[in-house]
Amino acid sequence: MPRTTDTTVLDTLIERIPDRAFGPGTSAYEAGRLVFLGPGDPEVVVRPTSADELAQAVRVAVEHGSPIAVRSGGHGGLPAAEGVVIDLSGLDEITVGDGDLVTVGAGAHWGDVAAALAPHGLGITSGDTRDVGVGGLTLGGGIGWLARTHGLTVDILREAELVTATGEIVTVNAESHPDLFWAIRGGGGNYGIVTRFTFQAAPVGDLVGGHIHFDTSDVGAVLRAWRDVTVASPDTLNSTLMVMPPFGPEMPGGPQLGVALLGTEDELRALLAPLLDLPSVTEVSLGPVAYGDLLESAPPGKPPFRFVGGNGFAPELSDELLGACVEALDSGIPTMVLLRALGGAFTRVASDATPIAHRDAQALVVVNGILPGDATDAQAASALLDLVGPLEFTTGRYSNFTQEYGDDVLAEIYPPATLERLRRIKAEVDPGDVFRGAHHIAPA
Known part of the structure; x- marks a missing residue:
């Protein structure tokens, strides 16, 4: 229950966990309130260094009735406009x-x-x-x-x-x-x-990988060849195919394939032969790679664009789905299409083993139109109509790639039985709804 005292949540936290609670005007506060989508304006930022300190912060926030937001890497999510931000750095x-x-x-x-x-x-x-x-x-x-x-x-x-x-x-x-x-x-x-x-x-000691770049002369052929390679390949091959719009002479756009294989370079090139033989190949960079080198650096700060689109799990990489991707790319709006290969070990997990229930998927499909940062909601809604074609061949959504919120979105992320179970468990462990994730699941 909230306190009936005039003591602020910041004052109480400074008293309970000295040197871990920070108010406006401090460097720790400024760092803790920043996320990828912009800064928030919380009452206090707490930076615990132990589970005990974090638990104390939660108890104080609940006593004061202050909303709690959690900052992990600060890469995504919604800025915390008020309450207590718990910075896990x-x-x-x-x-x-x-x-x-x-x-x-x-x-x-x-x-x-x-x-x-x-x-x-x-x-x-x-x-x-x-x-x-x-x-x-x-x-x-x-x-x-x-x-x-x-x-x-x-x-x-x-x-x-x-x-x-x-x-x-x-x-x-x-x-x-x-x-x-x-x-x-x-x-x-x-x-x-x-x-x-x-x-x-x-x-991951025997890891090979790299990139293949293509021009835009026949994007459909690249998509189909990638599909054929993915479906026929062993679980040891992982890949992401991204088709980017042009961003000037130095970034002409087109399909870009990132791959990683637990095996040898000869094995990798043999598996990728249908792609390597395409006449639209412009660059090939394949060889031994450290797992850490597969990870890229995120662009700093909030992007100067407005993204509109969506994502979904594709049970089948059909010609119709791939054709719809090509049509979305030709919509007249600068558009990115991403196809993340799934299948393999992903599909060998039962659909009810975790809340990630769409386990029959062969790929995650992401379609994003890139609009000016000052685009209006009406312009975004109009652009979306030209981009949703590929998503008609998918089911569900992946929450980490979903920046739309609400009950209707939640119902797309989780099937009914999964969402019902999540809400029952929420009612058992957090009946007061203290924790509200970006995709908020209310107690049953």
Whole structure:
């Protein structure tokens, strides 16, 4: 219950956890309120360095009735306009065990994880960029490199420590609090604040990969060849095909394929032969690669564009779907189409094993029109009509790539039975709805 005192939440937090709570005008406050989509204006930023300090922050926020927002890497999500921002950047320790288990603080970044695992020849299915926070990506599912080989980030999660809405610190896994463990593997930050994750890493010493670039002379042929290669290839081949619009003479646009294979370069070139033989190939860069080198640096700050589009899981990479992608690219609006290869280990997980239920997908399809930053809602809505064709061949949405919010969007991310179970668990562990993830799941 909220307090009946005039003491501010900032004052109380400074008293309870000195040197961990920061108000406006401090450098820690300015850093903690920034996210990829812009700055927020919270009452206080808390930067805990332990689970106990984080639990204290949660208890104080609940006492004052202050909204809680969590900042992991700051790469995505909504700016916190008020309340308490809990900045997890102080919880970034990475510990590699004797075997293949690695414990990662929720405030670490994936580039740091890759660097810590490199001397051990290990890797973890992670985000595409070094700067993405471990916590946010994991709780949303974790589609990334090696998803075909080892599954999503949540599929290799073995345990987590989190702070509940009552300020209790609990360890969740398949035996301890199994329902809560199920919910956090795709249910977002709606159930508590995770302080650390334990993942099962995998050997990545024999990794080859790189890029192939194509011109725009026959995009449809590139899409079809990529589809044929993906469907016929072993789980050890992972790839993302992105078709970009031109951005001036130095960035002419066209299909760009990123690949990674656990194997040899000869094996990789043999698998990719249908693509390498296309006359539209302009550049080939393939060879041995470190897992960390697959990760890219995110562009700094908020993009100067407005993106409009969507994403969905494609159960089949049909000619009709690929044709719709070509039509979207020809809509007259600068458009990006991304096809992330799934299948493999991703599909060998039961649809009810995690909240990520669309496990029959062969690919994740993302279509984004790129509009000027000052485009109006009416212009965005009009542009969207020309872009949704590929999404008619998909089901669901991937929450980490979805920047639209509301109950209708939530119903697309989760099938009815999955969402019902998520809401039941929410009612058990957070009936007061203290934690409201970007895609908010209300208690049943």
